[in-house]
Amino acid sequence: MTMFANASLPTTPLHAAVLQSFARKRRIAFAVPLMILAYLIYASISFDLAGLAARARIDNAAILLSDFWSHKTHVTRDNRTGQVVVAIEGENKGTYPKGMQPDWVSINGDVTTIDLGAGHIVTYDLAGARMVVPSYGTINIREVGGKPVLDAPLPIPDWISVAPNKVSVTTDAGRFSYSRSKVETFKYQAGWELWFFTLDSPFYGKSLADMAYLATIGPRLDETRLNAAYMLSEWWNNRMWQHGVVVWAIFETILMAFLGTMSAAIVSLPLGFLAARNFMPLGFLRGAVRRMFDFIRGVDGLIWTVILSRAFGPGPMTGAIAIALTDTGSFGKMFSEALENIDEKQVEGVQSTGANALQRARFGVIPQVMPVLLAQVLYYLESNTRSATVIGAIVGGGIGLLLTQAIVTQKDWEEVAYYMVLIVLMVMLMDSLSGWLRRKLIKGA
Amino acid sequence: MVDIAFGPTPGPRPDMNDPKSAYMEMVRRKRMYGGILLLLFMALLYSGWVLADDRNAGGFWDGLPNILDFPAEVFSEAWRDRANLAPIFAQHVPSLIETLNIAAVSTLLGALFAIALSLLATRGLARWPRLIPVFRRTMDAMRAIPEIVIALVLIYILGGGPVPAVIAIGLHTGGALGKLFSEVAENADLKPIEGLQSVGATWIQRMWLGVMPQVAPNWLSYALLRFEINLRASAILGFVGEGGIGHDLKLAMQWGQGRYDSVVAIFALLFVAIVVVDQISDYFRHRLVKGH
Numbered sequence: 001m002t003m004f005a006n007a008s009l010p011t012t013p014l015h016a017a018v019l020q021s022f023a024r025k026r027r028i029a030f031a032v033p034l035m036i037l038a039y040l041i042y043a044s045i046s047f048d049l050a051g052l053a054a055r056a057r058i059d060n061a062a063i064l065l066s067d068f069w070s071h072k073t074h075v076t077r078d079n080r081t082g083q084v085v086v087a088i089e090g091e092n093k094g095t096y097p098k099g100m101q102p103d104w105v106s107i108n109g110d111v112t113t114i115d116l117g118a119g120h121i122v123t124y125d126l127a128g129a130r131m132v133v134p135s136y137g138t139i140n141i142r143e144v145g146g147k148p149v150l151d152a153p154l155p156i157p158d159w160i161s162v163a164p165n166k167v168s169v170t171t172d173a174g175r176f177s178y179s180r181s182k183v184e185t186f187k188y189q190a191g192w193e194l195w196f197f198t199l200d201s202p203f204y205g206k207s208l209a210d211m212a213y214l215a216t217i218g219p220r221l222d223e224t225r226l227n228a229a230y231m232l233s234e235w236w237n238n239r240m241w242q243h244g245v246v247v248w249a250i251f252e253t254i255l256m257a258f259l260g261t262m263s264a265a266i267v268s269l270p271l272g273f274l275a276a277r278n279f280m281p282l283g284f285l286r287g288a289v290r291r292m293f294d295f296i297r298g299v300d301g302l303i304w305t306v307i308l309s310r311a312f313g314p315g316p317m318t319g320a321i322a323i324a325l326t327d328t329g330s331f332g333k334m335f336s337e338a339l340e341n342i343d344e345k346q347v348e349g350v351q352s353t354g355a356n357a358l359q360r361a362r363f364g365v366i367p368q369v370m371p372v373l374l375a376q377v378l379y380y381l382e383s384n385t386r387s388a389t390v391i392g393a394i395v396g397g398g399i400g401l402l403l404t405q406a407i408v409t410q411k412d413w414e415e416v417a418y419y420m421v422l423i424v425l426m427v428m429l430m431d432s433l434s435g436w437l438r439r440k441l442i443k444g445a
Numbered sequence: 446m447v448d449i450a451f452g453p454t455p456g457p458r459p460d461m462n463d464p465k466s467a468y469m470e471m472v473r474r475k476r477m478y479g480g481i482l483l484l485l486f487m488a489l490l491y492s493g494w495v496l497a498d499d500r501n502a503g504g505f506w507d508g509l510p511n512i513l514d515f516p517a518e519v520f521s522e523a524w525r526d527r528a529n530l531a532p533i534f535a536q537h538v539p540s541l542i543e544t545l546n547i548a549a550v551s552t553l554l555g556a557l558f559a560i561a562l563s564l565l566a567t568r569g570l571a572r573w574p575r576l577i578p579v580f581r582r583t584m585d586a587m588r589a590i591p592e593i594v595i596a597l598v599l600i601y602i603l604g605g606g607p608v609p610a611v612i613a614i615g616l617h618t619g620g621a622l623g624k625l626f627s628e629v630a631e632n633a634d635l636k637p638i639e640g641l642q643s644v645g646a647t648w649i650q651r652m653w654l655g656v657m658p659q660v661a662p663n664w665l666s667y668a669l670l671r672f673e674i675n676l677r678a679s680a681i682l683g684f685v686g687e688g689g690i691g692h693d694l695k696l697a698m699q700w701g702q703g704r705y706d707s708v709v710a711i712f713a714l715l716f717v718a719i720v721v722v723d724q725i726s727d728y729f730r731h732r733l734v735k736g737h
Contacts, residue, residue: 258493297719404685
């Protein structure tokens with residue numbers, strides 16, 4: 001042992017070489033992490049990480065998170081006409097019809113009382129509006145000369161913001177704001193409201209037992225059809241959540257992935273034979289097919305998608321063709337490599353029985369490469385389900401389009417949350433489907 | 446033997462005196478099933494295309510003759526203005542570098558994340574064997590969420606720029622590489638690790654000195670492949686969201702006629718970048734895996 005470390009011994013060339021290689025490895029072990037660190041520092045400067053903190057909108061994150069699990073109901077009074085409107089998310093589609101309102105709102109002539117819960121009570125009347133906050137007091141707003149005048153216990157806490165023309169109050173129970181034109185109260189409640197039926201549906205607000213009764217033995221609400229069918233159609237055509245549209249969009253996305261992947265596989269198989277050294281003796285043709293694969297892969301899905309949407313217009317077929325075209329390049333390369341790696345003995349065995357070229361390919365080659373090809377095709381099917389979401393956003397089809405539209409409006413975050421959940425479920429479903437098929441079709445996988 | 450092959454339940458048995466016809470019968474049945482499946486599959490594929498064609502804004506046969514119109518228009522205009530191309534190239538190189546940087550940083554961060562996750566999720570190597578399912582499910586979830594979902598949400602929260610794309614692609618990369626890394630690490634020889642353990646090495650030392658040297662070539666090869674994929678992903682995310690050459694392409698496309706020289710320049714830059722990266726990564730992957 002000591003011999004190794006003893007420097008006074010004459011160093012043999014082997015000894016020196018080993019030491020040198022150790023030193024080199026040690027240098028690399030330090031240099032690589034240092035280089036990575038240096039690159040990351042450069043990147044964080046070039047990406048302007050420092051400026052990110054200023055641009056980040058944490059309040060947007062809060063909106064997003066609260067919309068994930070809750071909804072808000074707006075109770076708005078127009079200060080000019082005195083009209084009071086109760087609307088879920090402030091949308092037309094979620095407006096309560098006249099004479100119908102949630103039980104926490106009561107409208108009595110000109111006086112509207114809103115119970116936000118936990119003792120927070122908002123009242124609108126002719127003099128103005130007031131909000132009672134337990135543990136603080138009454139925030140009274142009167143309208144004087146067209147401007148809101150605040151009258152509240154001093155000192156004014158920071159959750160009440162006062163501007164010349166607007167007073168707003170933010171509490172855990174809800175938000176309240178008064179401006180010249182209108183007075184608004186937002187109440188937050190858990191859950192996605194109207195997910196099953198919108199307010200104008202006869203099934204809105206029915207309990208589970210009532211629904212079961214109506215669906216089975218109850219009298220028909222609509223003479224022309226069964227209650228169960230009526231229910232299903234009310235849910236399917238829900239104007240707020242548009243379940244019918246969403247289900248179609250998910251289906252379109254899966255359709256794009258399926259059509260694209262399978263068509264690419266069917267087209268690439270014969271082309272793969274043309275590009276494999278052991279099946280295509282003509283060098284120039286083989287080279288041409290291979291360069292074509294390289295070209296298709298090099299141009300990339302993004303550019304193909306852009307070119308194809310110009311020719312075929314928006315829709316799922318354009319997306320399917322884009323996926324098919326892009327994958328033809330990848331499949332062609334992989335298939336031809338698989339074909340070059342086959343065992344020639346089986347082909348010779350088939351040939352010895354007098355089989356022609358087609359029969360040799362069918363019985364000597366295909367059984368060998370099938371498991372490899374199928375595994376690759378199924379992997380692509382699964383990953384293309386994800387790509388189809390993105391491609392859908394570009395070509396204008398499927399769930400990707402719905403998602404980007406919902407995000408661009410920056411309003412319907414509960415719908416964004418809904419779509420995200422659906423996309424993840426869809427991808428997981430395709431994941432397990434392709435895994436199941438792989439196990440089913442490929443023995444030993 | 447026959448009972449083993451055909452199961453214990455009584456039923457028709459092949460005639461052992463006539464093995465040829467029994468064999469042919471079996472082959473025929475197999476082919477029939479295969480044929481029916483193939484037919485079903487083709488019918489599904491065909492009706493799928495018909496349906497997709499129906500729901501598309503433009504039909505397939507109407508669009509097919511026009512497929513070259515757009516490239517022809519773009520290239521002819523670019524050819525007319527070819528004198529402009531050189532400055533336009535120079536103008537878009539910074540965005541190309543940004544796209545490359547997004548791909549590289551997200552691959553790097555994703556790979557670092559994947560190393561930690563995969564070692565924690567590999568049987569025989571894990572620091573806390575009981576938590577293996579937790580880390581595996583984490584990787585599954587990271588893989589399942591498409592990049593665009595994370596990117597768009599992060600753009601809303603963080604504002605524009607390349608960081609949302611880096612986080613989105615990096616998370617996906619972490620999940621995807623984590624799975625592959627863990628498959629490689631499963632096959633690592635445990636003897637060096639036991640040797641290190643016997644001299645009192647900590648878990649990190651065992652992984653760094655015992656596992657890493659064994660798996661590094663394969664891991665690097667997978668990471669390079671992922672870099673190719675991420676380059677494409679970052680171009681696409683730029684087109685849908687913000688940042689990089691994809692965004693430039695979208696802007697140039699929105700300008701439409703008169704700016705097609707930019708479109709061509711961006712197409713060309715992207716094409717060259719992808720081909721060069723593919724070639725370099727191909728070369729290194731061959732060297733890493735084949736060892737020469």
